[in-house]
Amino acid sequence: MIEFSDGMHEYVTTPVKRVLRLASRDVFYIETVNSRYRLEVRDRESALEDASSG
Numbered sequence: 001m002i003e004f005s006d007g008m009h010e011y012v013t014t015p016v017k018r019v020l021r022l023a024s025r026d027v028f029y030i031e032t033v034n035s036r037y038r039l040e041v042r043d044r045e046s047a048l049e050d051a052s053s054g
Helices: 044-053
Strands: 016-021 027-032 036-040
Touching: none
Parallel strands: none
Antiparallel strands: 016 027, 027 036
């Protein structure tokens, strides 16, 4: 599941083919069979805290 900054959610229901990361940045490209997503982590510390408390 991907949660967007506006609170909306999207479920990835197809298999993930690959995940690519831009060098030295927290920008990821997630490719599924029929979609591509760009994921940018803007505040890594906050994201890690949210993940561990959720």
